[in-house]
Amino acid sequence: MNGVVEAVGVSKWYGEVLGLNAFTASFGKGITGLVGPNGAGKSTLFKLLIGQLHSDQGKITLLGENPWNNVPLKRRLGYCPEQNQLYGWLTGQQFVETLLRLDGMPAAESRKEATAALKVVGLSSAAHRPTRGYSRGMRQRAKLAQALAHHPEILILDEPLSGADPAGRVHILRTISEFAKDGGHVLMSTHVLYEIERVTNNIVLIHNGKAIASGNIHAIRALIDTHPHAVRIETSKPRQLAQALARMEHLVSFEFPAADTLLVRTRKPDAFYRELPQIVSDTKLDVRGLESPDDSLDAVFRYLVG
Amino acid sequence: MSITLPTYSRLEIPLLGRRQRVWAIIATGLRKELRRPAAIVVMALGAAFTTITSIAILFIATIIPSGQAPNLTFFSGPASNFFVLFFVSLMASVIGAGLIADDLQSMAFTLYLSRPITQLDYLLAKAAILAPLVAMVTILPLLLAALVAAFLGFFSWTIALEAMGISIVVGGLLTLFYTAITLFLSSLSRRKGIAGAGVFAVNFGLTIPAEVLTIVIGNRSILYLSPWDNYVAVATAAFGASSTGIDWAVALAILLGVTVLAALVTYVRMKAVEVITG
Numbered sequence: 001m002n003g004v005v006e007a008v009g010v011s012k013w014y015g016e017v018l019g020l021n022a023f024t025a026s027f028g029k030g031i032t033g034l035v036g037p038n039g040a041g042k043s044t045l046f047k048l049l050i051g052q053l054h055s056d057q058g059k060i061t062l063l064g065e066n067p068w069n070n071v072p073l074k075r076r077l078g079y080c081p082e083q084n085q086l087y088g089w090l091t092g093q094q095f096v097e098t099l100l101r102l103d104g105m106p107a108a109e110s111r112k113e114a115t116a117a118l119k120v121v122g123l124s125s126a127a128h129r130p131t132r133g134y135s136r137g138m139r140q141r142a143k144l145a146q147a148l149a150h151h152p153e154i155l156i157l158d159e160p161l162s163g164a165d166p167a168g169r170v171h172i173l174r175t176i177s178e179f180a181k182d183g184g185h186v187l188m189s190t191h192v193l194y195e196i197e198r199v200t201n202n203i204v205l206i207h208n209g210k211a212i213a214s215g216n217i218h219a220i221r222a223l224i225d226t227h228p229h230a231v232r233i234e235t236s237k238p239r240q241l242a243q244a245l246a247r248m249e250h251l252v253s254f255e256f257p258a259a260d261t262l263l264v265r266t267r268k269p270d271a272f273y274r275e276l277p278q279i280v281s282d283t284k285l286d287v288r289g290l291e292s293p294d295d296s297l298d299a300v301f302r303y304l305v306g
Numbered sequence: 307m308s309i310t311l312p313t314y315s316r317l318e319i320p321l322l323g324r325r326q327r328v329w330a331i332i333a334t335g336l337r338k339e340l341r342r343p344a345a346i347v348v349m350a351l352g353a354a355f356t357t358i359t360s361i362a363i364l365f366i367a368t369i370i371p372s373g374q375a376p377n378l379t380f381f382s383g384p385a386s387n388f389f390v391l392f393f394v395s396l397m398a399s400v401i402g403a404g405l406i407a408d409d410l411q412s413m414a415f416t417l418y419l420s421r422p423i424t425q426l427d428y429l430l431a432k433a434a435i436l437a438p439l440v441a442m443v444t445i446l447p448l449l450l451a452a453l454v455a456a457f458l459g460f461f462s463w464t465i466a467l468e469a470m471g472i473s474i475v476v477g478g479l480l481t482l483f484y485t486a487i488t489l490f491l492s493s494l495s496r497r498k499g500i501a502g503a504g505v506f507a508v509n510f511g512l513t514i515p516a517e518v519l520t521i522v523i524g525n526r527s528i529l530y531l532s533p534w535d536n537y538v539a540v541a542t543a544a545f546g547a548s549s550t551g552i553d554w555a556v557a558l559a560i561l562l563g564v565t566v567l568a569a570l571v572t573y574v575r576m577k578a579v580e581v582i583t584g
Binding site: 077 | 322323324326327330331333334338341412413414416417418419420421422423424577
């Protein structure tokens with residue numbers, strides 16, 4: 001066992017609720033996707049890995065070390081939490097700088113590295129605006145910037161693409177790929193398989209706190225393609241956007257669950273995610289965020305676990 | 307759509323030590339508090355009101371004929387100023403109650419602890435944010451009262467300087483006590499309102515019943531239950547004034563004991579805390 005992450009029979013209870021159930025998996029070098037529906041245990045596993053939760057049973061190591069209360073190990077990792085709350089009065093620049101100072105980086109370097117990290121994630125133009133005014137996708141990018149600004153060995157990203165707009169997704173995925181190319185390791189959770197496919201073939205499927213499968217992504221692609229994939233799009237003009245998207249032959253249905261929301265279902269998610277940015281760019285429609293409800297993935301998981 | 311991006315590259319940067327990391331938490335915390343109108347109002351009102359009343363108490367004591375020349379015992383009056391209790395409670399509630407609770411409620415605590423920060427670093431930083439603010443009503447008014455009195459010639463500089471030294475010690479004791487208690491209460495809940503209510507409960511919920519029961523029953527030992535009365539007993543003894551009826555040494559032991567216990571329990575609790583956010 002010499003993986004970046006080794007978990008053997010790890011269990012975690014929250015009172016009566018089981019967060020992880022004898023989770024056993026080994027995550028190798030490079031980028032690994034942790035895929036599972038909401039409530040599967042992805043965030044619990046990540047909290048265990050960054051030492052903010054203590055396992056009730058089993059053994060877990062990150063970079064060969066026990067992460068619980070392991071302060072030196074924290075220098076080696078960059079963590080991007082799922083939650084969206086920040087100190088909203090801080091600007092993006094101040095937010096990243098502050099967290100770099102907590103790492104012990106000198107003020108001048110903090111400023112320089114924060115600026116560089118914000119540039120990498122495409123937030124330079126918004127760096128001096130308070131984060132409370134950021135869209136959800138911009139916040140995701142700010143959190144990614146703070147996670148990689150101190151040059152960690154491993155990035156642990158909890159749903160980094162959740163709510164990000166199309167351009168933001170491109171930035172985030174590109175940043176993750178570059179980080180891995182440079183020798184870094186990435187653990188990234190998502191409940192949207194098609195997002196992770198763009199950056200890695202290595203996935204671990206998690207459901208009800210258990211690792212139910214791991215390995216190459218293509219093996220389960222066929223299964224998922226039989227279930228229409230839902231995408232919720234935040235836009236000020238959902239009907240105009242639906243009209244523009246109608247030319248995609250693989251779309252199954254459109255719904256308008258709210259005045260600023262369009263819900264589409266597609267049989268070819270990869271094609272949808274590939275074509276969407278171009279359509280948005282051509283029509284100049286305002287798309288503020290994308291999110292995939294996990295019902296399609298959940299259906300596949302129910303199938304997999306019988 | 308065409309997007310060009312700079313590429314990521316890794317580099318090594320020598321990192322600063324623990325003191326700088328703790329200071330980073332303090333600086334962020336202070337910036338956060340100094341942006342809140344409620345915190346600024348309480349700080350300004352607390353410092354101004356306790357200082358003015360402390361000076362007034364001292365002057366009244368010197369004006370009223372008591373048959374003795376101005377001496378150190380006169381300073382026990384401002385040290386026992388009841389407005390200190392009120393404003394220290396208000397300051398601890400408005401500023402201190404949220405110091406840990408707010409971080410637990412938001413993702414700030416998650417981010418703090420994802421950095422090379424120990425729970426002790428975190429607690430020391432939070433104490434370093436709160437203690438100077440509490441000292442603005444527990445120490446500063448006593449220092450200013452002594453200073454003004456010496457400038458106006460009510461007391462000799464020797465007495466004033468001695469009073470200032472004692473003020474720092476007894477005010478420091480009260481500051482440490484409220485800092486430890488407030489951080490302990492703040493660490494118990496994600497809701498700062500509960501911690502804030504706890505501070506008032508510790509102060510007025512113990513002080514007022516203890517004083518009422520003392521009068522009703524006639525047993526002054528009940529006053530040991532009240533942190534304020536314990537402090538007043540210590541402060542009065544420190545300035546050489548006549549006893550308040552309870553033993554200052556026992557009162558001091560209680561205040562120090564509770565302070566240390568609260569700090570230890572908070573540390574142990576933070577050491578074991580697990581960040582469950584959803």
